[in-house]
Amino acid sequence: MSSLGSETSTEDGGKELIGTVAGPGDDPNEFVVVTPDDQAVKTGEFISYTVPVDGTGREVIARVTNREQARGLPETFMADPNVAPEAVASTLGVPTDDIDLYRLEATVIGFYDTGMQTFSNPRQLPSPGTRLWTAPNEMLEAILPNLGVDEQEATDANGSVDLSRINVEEREGLAHMGWLLNREANAVDVHIPIDEFAATHLAILASTGSGKSYTAGVLMEEMMMPDSRASLLVFDPHGEYSSLSEMRGNGIFASDDYHPEVEYFTPENLRIRISELNVGDVMSILDNPSDRMQERLDSGWRAMQRRESRTWGIDDLLEEMRDQYGDDDSSVGALEWRLRRSIQRNDLFTTDVNVPLDDLVAPGRCTVLQMDTLGRRDQQMIATVLLRRLYQARLAAVRGRGDEEGYDGEIIEQPLFALFEEGHRFAPSTGEAPSLEIMRTVTSEGRKFGFGLGIISQRPSKIDQDVLSQCGTQVTMQIQNPTDQDAIKNSVEAAGEEVLRELPGLTPGQAVVSGDAMNTPVLIQVRERHTTHGAGSIPATSQWKQAHEQRNEQPGRTESADMGGGESTGEEDLL
Numbered sequence: 001m002s003s004l005g006s007e008t009s010t011e012d013g014g015k016e017l018i019g020t021v022a023g024p025g026d027d028p029n030e031f032v033v034v035t036p037d038d039q040a041v042k043t044g045e046f047i048s049y050t051v052p053v054d055g056t057g058r059e060v061i062a063r064v065t066n067r068e069q070a071r072g073l074p075e076t077f078m079a080d081p082n083v084a085p086e087a088v089a090s091t092l093g094v095p096t097d098d099i100d101l102y103r104l105e106a107t108v109i110g111f112y113d114t115g116m117q118t119f120s121n122p123r124q125l126p127s128p129g130t131r132l133w134t135a136p137n138e139m140l141e142a143i144l145p146n147l148g149v150d151e152q153e154a155t156d157a158n159g160s161v162d163l164s165r166i167n168v169e170e171r172e173g174l175a176h177m178g179w180l181l182n183r184e185a186n187a188v189d190v191h192i193p194i195d196e197f198a199a200t201h202l203a204i205l206a207s208t209g210s211g212k213s214y215t216a217g218v219l220m221e222e223m224m225m226p227d228s229r230a231s232l233l234v235f236d237p238h239g240e241y242s243s244l245s246e247m248r249g250n251g252i253f254a255s256d257d258y259h260p261e262v263e264y265f266t267p268e269n270l271r272i273r274i275s276e277l278n279v280g281d282v283m284s285i286l287d288n289p290s291d292r293m294q295e296r297l298d299s300g301w302r303a304m305q306r307r308e309s310r311t312w313g314i315d316d317l318l319e320e321m322r323d324q325y326g327d328d329d330s331s332v333g334a335l336e337w338r339l340r341r342s343i344q345r346n347d348l349f350t351t352d353v354n355v356p357l358d359d360l361v362a363p364g365r366c367t368v369l370q371m372d373t374l375g376r377r378d379q380q381m382i383a384t385v386l387l388r389r390l391y392q393a394r395l396a397a398v399r400g401r402g403d404e405e406g407y408d409g410e411i412i413e414q415p416l417f418a419l420f421e422e423g424h425r426f427a428p429s430t431g432e433a434p435s436l437e438i439m440r441t442v443t444s445e446g447r448k449f450g451f452g453l454g455i456i457s458q459r460p461s462k463i464d465q466d467v468l469s470q471c472g473t474q475v476t477m478q479i480q481n482p483t484d485q486d487a488i489k490n491s492v493e494a495a496g497e498e499v500l501r502e503l504p505g506l507t508p509g510q511a512v513v514s515g516d517a518m519n520t521p522v523l524i525q526v527r528e529r530h531t532t533h534g535a536g537s538i539p540a541t542s543q544w545k546q547a548h549e550q551r552n553e554q555p556g557r558t559e560s561a562d563m564g565g566g567e568s569t570g571e572e573d574l575l
């Protein structure tokens, strides 16, 4: 490795001199850097240079987007793998010092503007000859995520702005997701503001096995820390989050006055009161009701909803429809069969039990709805009814309806965050799902009412595009499928070319974080979980072997398997 001239190449704070600007690049925002250093600068690295802006020297950050060799030893020197190219060079008397030269392309991100609290593009490329440095670790920690660092915090005792002096770890309400992939582990820790993604929603998108639920687990752990004490609700269609209960006894999550609560609900205690369904929900679960049936159901259902009692059932509804249309109406007869089969005989629905929302959600409580024993339609139904009730309860709280005389509806005073594994199941891009409408409502309006959603999915192209495009923060992991990459391109505003280019090459645990929680997209390594990950793949070969050994140990099994001995040949069992 060679140094740039005779100057020392490093400064305090891990800032390293890496090269010199050669000139502008192909795009207006791009420039070219020549660097002799073949180790320090990888694609994706953040580099910096200083330019005068309004009379003040500003440290501008740029991202390296491409790296190629500009000069090196001739390829013929590498023809024999048994002989080092340097040995060939020395035999031929060719000097090898300072021979390697790299050409980097970099895109300007901007300088951090403490007034605007985000990056500002100086709209001026560095002049040829400008010296480039790796951006300092502490500064990157403070300015890559959207932490709203302001001038007061960033100003040192001499009155100069110094972004490296911000101690991110002292700030509250941040989720430590991991660290910048291009730097050493924990050199640049990435802490994202929970308030941002809890308000404007979150999407975690990746192919299966890339680390979506692991990352969701990391974020939930962070949200349940003493300085956040979230009110979380997890819709868990596969029962993947049972290990979150480990947070209860783990000191990392506790403080003098706080221990996180983790509660599990199963379908047995999540029954849906029939009167909570609206007529659209019912239509979606009935088998192809005709127009006449729909008309009768609509009228009957509305009449039932006007009643004071909330504990009516299918018999009461049928009686109402018969009152309206007569005892012999054939459409009511056809509806009876469908209603009894889809609702009355389904244990999920009941006339009177309704889990109080206060039992379900509370500050400092993570509630996991374990729905793995239910079919897709029943899972959607639970999500529909719960989301609708929670949304109404938040709306009532924000609008101060609790103080109104005569208001007897539910109220949830604290903001909520609901996380959906298999998000495409609840907000699908095609086909009917009763939950789609309320998912759209919460993602478009929830911000105003303190109701955030997190959508996890391995098939971004199968998520309703309105819902996906409302997820302001995105954690995107490995995705190779071109249709899913297109869905991300079309719905994720922050997903520029550089983000999309990264996706196929990521390995499990690596992610691009972009959107509202960030000032610019970054590639990170997600940190390890404090709780056990509950969703690993099942190791088939060891489990087959173990199961087979156990089977052999069963006395009856070995005897009947031994066709040569004992009284049974096993043939009797077949007769």
Ligand SMILES: Nc1ncnc2c1ncn2[C@@H]1O[C@H](COP(=O)(O)OP(=O)(O)OP(=O)(O)O)[C@@H](O)[C@H]1O
Binding pocket: 206, 207, 208, 209, 210, 211, 212, 213, 214, 215, 458, 508, 509, 510, 525, 526, 527, 528, 529, 533, 535, 536, 537
């Ligand atoms: N940040 C990480 N650190 C360590 N291991 C990780 C990390 N992220 C993922 N893994 C490993 O990768 C495996 C797959 O992760 P995970 O179960 O979260 O994938 P997934 O995308 O949710 O898959 P699926 O779609 O099948 O649910 C896990 O078993 C876990 O061990």
